[in-house]
Amino acid sequence: MKTCIACGMPMKEKSEFAMGDESKDYCVHCANEDGSMHSFEQKKESMIGFIVKTQGLAREAAESAALSMMKKLPAWERNFAN
Amino acid sequence: MAEKRKLQKAETRKRIIAAAIKVYSEQGFSVPTVTIAEEAKVSHGSIFVHFPTVESLLICLLDSFSQSINNELQSLSESSGDIEKLLNMHINVLIQHEGFYKRLIKEAVYLPEEAKNTFIAIQSIVSIHFLQALEYEISAGKIKAVPFHMLFNTWLGLVHYYLLNGELFAPQDSVLTRYKSALIECFTALIKQ
Numbered sequence: 001m002k003t004c005i006a007c008g009m010p011m012k013e014k015s016e017f018a019m020g021d022e023s024k025d026y027c028v029h030c031a032n033e034d035g036s037m038h039s040f041e042q043k044k045e046s047m048i049g050f051i052v053k054t055q056g057l058a059r060e061a062a063e064s065a066a067l068s069m070m071k072k073l074p075a076w077e078r079n080f081a082n
Numbered sequence: 083m084a085e086k087r088k089l090q091k092a093e094t095r096k097r098i099i100a101a102a103i104k105v106y107s108e109q110g111f112s113v114p115t116v117t118i119a120e121e122a123k124v125s126h127g128s129i130f131v132h133f134p135t136v137e138s139l140l141i142c143l144l145d146s147f148s149q150s151i152n153n154e155l156q157s158l159s160e161s162s163g164d165i166e167k168l169l170n171m172h173i174n175v176l177i178q179h180e181g182f183y184k185r186l187i188k189e190a191v192y193l194p195e196e197a198k199n200t201f202i203a204i205q206s207i208v209s210i211h212f213l214q215a216l217e218y219e220i221s222a223g224k225i226k227a228v229p230f231h232m233l234f235n236t237w238l239g240l241v242h243y244y245l246l247n248g249e250l251f252a253p254q255d256s257v258l259t260r261y262k263s264a265l266i267e268c269f270t271a272l273i274k275q
């Protein structure tokens with residue numbers, strides 16, 4: 001099974017892939033309307049937003065957690081290279 | 083011969099992980115690695131062959147715990163909309179790791195940054211399933227009008243309170259096993275309207 005390179009979500013159904021295209025490596029939640037993948041900043045903001053919404057954490061704590069989650073995902077490897 | 087060595091190496095790694103879970107659960111995360119080596123019956127140095135730092139060992143344990151929560155709750159997403167079922171599965175997976183999880187919530191504030199963030203990531207996985215299970219009922223107006231994170235944190239707060247005071251609620255026993263139905267019934271009664 002494929003997992004989204006940008007958020008880690010497992011993709012089982014065709015509808016879970018970006019544009020319903022199973023050759024894509026990222027999921028429907030990580031795709032812009034034109035089918036391109038979200039940018040690093042976009043994804044970071046949406047992860048922070050999700051953590052704040054579901055766990056109620058302070059923004060600073062949510063940001064630190066979001067970055068550490070992104071660090072483990074192949075799509076953002078280059079953003080963490082130093 | 084190379085094959086045999088590879089197998090041996092994997093076997094040692096497995097033993098270190100099992101020993102670390104046991105020792106950490108019983109004595110806490112500040113236990114020296116030499117205690118883990120003794121429990122695993124391996125040389126102290128071989129721990130560092132597999133895990134260059136104590137932190138990397140801890141992250142490995144957290145990642146595998148996260149994996150097992152994810153696998154367990156994943157099967158639910160097909161039958162979403164059933165909050166009792168989700169809470170039941172959540173408690174079941176915690177029961178499988180009860181000692182380790184209890185230690186984790188007890189010492190979470192003292193863990194290194196990376197481990198703390200991994201713990202938040204674990205709760206994030208749980209919250210995704212929680213949200214999926216409740217979404218329909220929330221939009222149908224069947225759940226009290228409370229912010230979602232308050233629903234989630236109330237559930238975690240309840241479960242963690244019982245876990246942290248296990249000696250009072252269920253001495254010498256699995257507190258989650260004993261209180262599973264009571265916790266689920268209480269929580270769902272509180273949030274439904």
Ligand SMILES: [Zn+2]
Pocket residue numbers: 004005006007008009026027028029030
């Ligand atoms: Zn994604």
